[in-house]
Amino acid sequence: MSTNKIFKLSLLCAAMAASSAALAAYPDRTITMIVPFAPGGNLDITARAIAPALSKALGGESVVVENKPGAGGSIGAGYVARTKPDGYTLLVTTPNAIAVTPYMTKTPYSLKSFRAVGLVAYTPLIIDVNGKSKFKTIQDLMKYACANPGKVTVGHSGIGTTNYIGLIRLEEASNCKFSAIPYKGSGPALVDLLGNQIDVVVDQLSSSAPQVHSGNLKALAVMTANRVPDLPNVPTLQEAGVKGVDASTSTGLLVPEKTPDDVVNTLNKALQKVAQDPSVRNVLGKVGSSAISSTPEKFMSMIDDESKIAGKLSAEGKLKK
Numbered sequence: 001m002s003t004n005k006i007f008k009l010s011l012l013c014a015a016m017a018a019s020s021a022a023l024a025a026y027p028d029r030t031i032t033m034i035v036p037f038a039p040g041g042n043l044d045i046t047a048r049a050i051a052p053a054l055s056k057a058l059g060g061e062s063v064v065v066e067n068k069p070g071a072g073g074s075i076g077a078g079y080v081a082r083t084k085p086d087g088y089t090l091l092v093t094t095p096n097a098i099a100v101t102p103y104m105t106k107t108p109y110s111l112k113s114f115r116a117v118g119l120v121a122y123t124p125l126i127i128d129v130n131g132k133s134k135f136k137t138i139q140d141l142m143k144y145a146c147a148n149p150g151k152v153t154v155g156h157s158g159i160g161t162t163n164y165i166g167l168i169r170l171e172e173a174s175n176c177k178f179s180a181i182p183y184k185g186s187g188p189a190l191v192d193l194l195g196n197q198i199d200v201v202v203d204q205l206s207s208s209a210p211q212v213h214s215g216n217l218k219a220l221a222v223m224t225a226n227r228v229p230d231l232p233n234v235p236t237l238q239e240a241g242v243k244g245v246d247a248s249t250s251t252g253l254l255v256p257e258k259t260p261d262d263v264v265n266t267l268n269k270a271l272q273k274v275a276q277d278p279s280v281r282n283v284l285g286k287v288g289s290s291a292i293s294s295t296p297e298k299f300m301s302m303i304d305d306e307s308k309i310a311g312k313l314s315a316e317g318k319l320k321k
Contacts (some may be wrong), residue, residue: 158182
């Protein structure tokens, strides 16, 4: 073999070794979790609860949380879709933010822009009012709303979000019409509810729990089929006579579509450890959420299912741009 061929072979072997070493080293620097909503909401609370445990599960590399709110989550999601697919930028999201928002506004991404890593948490939805509201029960609220179409203002965390879809399903099930007010996340919506700027907020229990337990807000109903342990005295919508609504939020992680299999598998295995971490279970449990894990395929299947539902709602004119 000629000296030139030996040299080229040596370079190829060195390149392959370097590539293998780089892959084996993941992660070797800070990982950023992008929350596409304002601080104080469910996704923000969930991300900050799991960040330390995810760091531990990945060998101690730092995991930081960064908020990029706006446009129903599409600004933050679009940012992640454009980043280098190397596993160092993760999107914290619900299925709805990816599957529903594109039917309501122009987005710089589609479902094909992402790969699923897995689920991280499950959180019930609730209906909140100010602690001094004239609406003392869910029956009071529904009776007034049905008699006064569009008069009751309901804040939600943005177009296409779980909260927004929950509100649509509430209107469908009750045949009552509310005035929907979008925000850049649950945090800003709750601020306005506390300030009596709006009448109601449809929210995840996690972000409302502190204000509900303090008495500043009152939970009129949970939107799940069954009562939740954190609010044992709060009725379900079905108990109040509104049938067929079962609304909750599942939170998971996504990465850009071309992220390598090995990186996705490493992250998924880490999430399985995170779901079993006592500190994560404790923090999420205090705000009514449950730590969970799943395969990447299950989370992506949930997003696909939500997209089909959104397509149907859009065809019926119920998702307005």
